[in-house]
Amino acid sequence: MKNIEFILNDHFAEFVEDWDHKIYLLVGGYGSSKSYHVAVKLIRKLLQEKRKALVVREVYDTIRDSCYDLLEEVAEAMGVDGYLTFTTSPMQVRFKNGSKIIFKGMDKPAKLKSMNGVSIVWIEECSEVKYAGFKEILGRLRHPVLSNHIILSTNPVSKSNWCYRYFFQDKKAKLFILDDEKLYKERCVVVGKTYYHHSTVDDNYFVPQDYIEQLDDLKIHDPDLYRVARKGRFGVNGRLVFPQFVVEADEQVRAEMKNVRRPLEKNGMDFGFVTSYNAVVRMLIDHDNKILYLYDEYYSKDKTDPEIAEDIKKWKDILIKADCAEPKAIRYYKQKGFRIRACKKFKGSRKIYTKKVKRFRKIVCSDKCENIIDELQDLTFAVDKNGEIIEDEFNIDPHTLSAIWYGLDDYEVSDLKGGNIRNL
Structure with a gap:
């Protein structure tokens, strides 16, 4: 079959036809029809060319009621179901021209070892898939003759999710690919070999009006879900730990600290090495106004204690409270002339220390x-x-939060003694 006439939502027409890019990332709100049009795109391609496609979700058992059923629905709506055979054991879709769609779950990663002949992969709800799984697929997709493509579809979640960090920006890795605000404004953006597509329920002509009204109601009852479901935007997904956290220019922060009447300096350190980070946070407490200032930091990974000691030697004369679970490290820094002490840890201290930080007004x-x-x-x-x-x-x-915990371990709101801030 060369030509397949089928009604599409206008915003998806270009996406369905485009096969010039290796990666396609579809980000959208609820009911935007992104998954539906991925299914259309996939079926059209496999009817036109003999290919093997792989459809992936994080949990295999969720595929039958989602991607598999959707593909069956779309094939029937397109009027091409006579050219496809759907089987459930094994779960596959076979085409008369020899094309085939297979299904795998990332909860059984060993099964991904056999990707022979696969040239197209659709990762549905990719934000639920682990980054390691995505890398595995990216590394194994290499058909020797046909063009290779990965299609990812997802509702936007937290900016801490690997999808945002990989395709938009990762501040920790100092990686910037695309400003998500640019995508929301332009709707379709191409960066390198990646085609970005943003959609909301407004792009779906066939959705009932009462469904749109339900999504609109979320603005009052659940603003976080409204941002994701109605607007299709990344951001905070869940209850903020520190809603009173604000960022100010460094010059302004230091000017405010100099006006604190009874300043108390605190410094905390969290140890890490291979898989976690080393963090030192310098703080100043304004007890009268219940404000915690965070004004300096050290952050590193894959460094030895001698290397870290060299990095932070300018802070040798300040008192640092460090993780008591690392007595050997603390002893080392003491030998190198640092004023460092072990913090207090006890059962439930994480919860208590978090509440302590939350009690600051700002x-x-x-x-x-x-x-x-x-x-x-x-x-x-x-x-x-x-x-x-x-x-x-x-x-x-959050390694910096651990450092804050340790630095504040002897801080008591009810009995705060004044102190002097130094080395600003």
């Missing part, structure tokens, strides 16, 4: 502390299977 961070901003500005609480907040777990592992 947390002011210097704009030069990029890693603190990256970890704390959009930090959200983790939730359990019932959707309830877990008060000592978060959406990421």
Whole structure:
């Protein structure tokens, strides 16, 4: 079959026809019809050319009621179901011209080893797939003759998700690919070999009006979900740990600190090495106004204690509270002349220390502390299977917060003694 006439939503017409790019990223709100048009694109291509396609979700058991059923629905709507055979054991779609669609779940990664002959991969709800799984697919997709393509579709989630960090920007890695605001404005953007597509329910001519009204109601009842479901935008996904966190210019922060009547300096250090980061955070407390200033930081990975000691030697004369779980490291820094002490840790201290930080009326961070901003500005609480907040777990592992915990471990709001700030 060479020509297939089928009614499409206008905003997706170009996407369905385009095969000039290796990666296609579709980001959109609920009911925007992005998955529907991926199914159209895939079926059209496999009817026109003999190819083998792979459809992936994080959990294999969710595929039958999502991608598989959708492909069957689209084939029938297109009037081409007579050219396709759908089987459930194994779950496959076979075309009369020899094309085939197979289905895999990332919860069984061993099965991805056999990607022989695959030239197109559709990763549905890619934000749920782990980055390691995406890399595995990216590394294995290499058909020797046909063009290779990866299609990713997702609702936008937190900016801490790997999808945002990989395709837009990762502040920690100092990587910038595309401003997501540019995508929301222009709707379709091409950067290198990646085709970006943004959509909302307004792009779907066939959705009922009452469904749109339900999404509009979220603006009042659930602003976070409204941003994702109605507007199709990345951002904070969940309850913020520190809603009072603000970023100010470094000059302004230092000017404010000089006007604090009873300043108390605190410094904390979290140890890491291969998979985690080393972090030192310098702080000043304004007790009268209940303000915590975060004005300097150190952040590194894959460094030895001698290397770190050299990096932070300018802070040898300040008192640093460090993770008590690393007594050997603390002893080393003491031998090198640092004023360093072990913090206090106890069962439940993560929860108690987090609440302590939350009690500040305002947390002011210097704009030069990029890693603190990256970890704390959009930090959200983790939730359990019932959707309830877990008060000592978060959406990421915030090493700068650990350093803040340790630095404030002897801080008591009810009995705060004045101190002098130095080395600003």
